Amino acid sequence: MAAAADHATPTYDRMKEVKEFDESKIGVKGLAESGITSIPRMFIHSPEALSDLKKPNSQTGTKKTIPLIDLSHFNSPTERHQLVEQMRDATSTWGFFQVINHGIPKSVLDETINAIKAFHDQPHEVKSKLYNREKERQGVMYSSNNDLYRAKAASWHDSLTIWMAPETRRAKEEDIPELCRKEIVAWESYSTKVAEALLELLSEGLGVEAERFKGLGFLEGKLVVGHCYPYCPQPDLTVGITSHTDSGLTVLLQNQVGGLQVKHGDEWVDVEPIPGALTVNIGDFIQIISNDNYVSVEHRVLAKASKEPRISVVAFFNVGTQADSDYFGPLPELLSPNKPALYRKFTVPEFTESFFSKGLDSKSFIQKVRL
Template sequence: MAAATTDVNPNYDRVKDIREFDETKQGVKGLRDSGLASIPKIFIHPPEVLSTLKPPSQTNTANIPVIDLQNINSQTHRPEIVKKIKEAAKEWGFFQVINHGIPISVMEETIQAVKSFHEQPDEVKAKYYDPDRTPSKSRGVLYTSNNDMHRAKAATWHDYLQLLMAPEEIAVNVENIPGIVRKEAVAWDGCATKLADDVMELLCEGIGLESSRFKELSCSGQRYLVGTYYPPCPQPDLTLGLAPHSDPGTITVLISNQISGLQIKHGEEWVDVKPLPGAVIINIADLLQIISNDEFNSVGHRVRANCCEEPRISVVEFFLLSKWKEYGTFGPLPELVSAEKPALYRQFTEDDYFSNMYVKGLEFKSLVEKFKLQKS
């Protein structure tokens, strides 16, 4: 595979390099384990991206809001929690929750199980590897590197395991989940879903909706559990762990092993997210921004390439709509549209939604921009 270089070569065959990379079925971890001192060319990002990678000591140290859910069921304290979550979802699009009710042991065991999956021998993981990165072909289990490898201009330094957990009619059969992560994935899916539903109730109340409105719309009806492995990178100044993007679903729930790397775009700056021990990170995704008619904000985020000696592990649960056939179309909720605040987005179908995915590399708010109504 081509050695790292920033020179522009008109004869460079990127497709060939990707094919050779995929044929190993070893992912980015395999490159790291080979002892290479420089990263392959397919991972090198253009100067305009690399110029935004300030040294860690110079990045913005402001942190995302931290919200205590200890008294979520208290009539006295709940209104204040609702207010804080609404403000965080609008201004930052990201926040951390503490005292969320999920046992620390479940979080730690889930992270360790994901780490163990990725650190199995290559021949064990290889049977799950899909070079096409096509969820419909994966039977609910997909292991690969970079879901946009064939579409993005540059690859990023991570591998991932993806499990389709719901809805039931298309979800992975539990027995088909790799044994090394099976029990932990099922347990985490239950905990993450309960937390997501709790948070969405608070979000509903914050904008004057019935607390169950997002649940009724199936905002947590489709769920993908993704366990990502970010190996140490020999040249972290030339690539990223994950490219800048916003999530296309409704809400996202994330835990990690406390190794930093996640950054969010706040205003014009990239802000480092400092994970608190025992906290869970929540972020608003594109569909919830659209459905809420901009009451909430889906923001761009990325992951820096790992410059630590230990791998960074994240476990992310993505929540999406599932009742497409029942509702036909989605868009800003009628309750949130008025003469003073007209609909900012058009109605869209399931085909509209999915035709915008899996056709490009990771992007900022491509769904939001696609469905936004033009001002007259």
């Protein structure tokens, strides 16, 4: 009987389903728009992965929120030290914070979100011309799930990825879709100024010179990603993006559709969108060179059944140096006999290879180089 039952149930070929989805180039937005009422099996996550999706924000009823930092005192000789302390506190306990009065005009923020939404709203016949996986590390790429072939289960989002630096990887301006070209170039320029200010404050928070992080090359690798998380008919069976940590410094702009969650201790905390605010987090690279003074934290995006898609525009700032001879590790200024290095040294290519060799995950590189 068992043999007959087995025979009646054809073996599920996940890779075949993944390949067909990828070759269709319609992305999850195309699936959502096709009117499906259940999601394909390749998007269904394991019960273990889904087990904590429904946990309330807090058992006590007091809602936790990530820190909110006002950057208006950045140039104040008397208030700046207080700003440094706020940042240090936020980055050592949460790894995440939101910033207001960051100097980017509201019109630029709105235009950036609208332009990315307009790109994703195009008919898939238009977008599919840009759909590829070959340009994962250069130029312009539109795809669904950058780790589609590496992850255990796919997630419910599509992305437009544009490399802005270093020069060897930078997208040609004419290759950026015209629909959002001007806005992406402006967003890169503005978000870089914010990142530069934040890196100064992070350096000062460690007691090293203000230019230290910049000097390590943290503004030399720049990637802009415009995510779209469309309507999902079964949000309890999948996620918008799986739990992961980032690599360098991340500056994120989101529309008013929530879904971003940050892990704080054992619980997941909702990052409520604040109009005009940017969400900032640090990645594994910064945790390592700060010798654990700053923490890189897992975060994820929930899938949602709302008709309005979640749109987020992320600027990733990473060390652009690619030489095998350049070793990074905890900053020597932070080390003493009482505070030895917690990590071994590594190269950027080793870090990058580790990132691109698997699905999005949490802190595996940190575990790999921890002494």
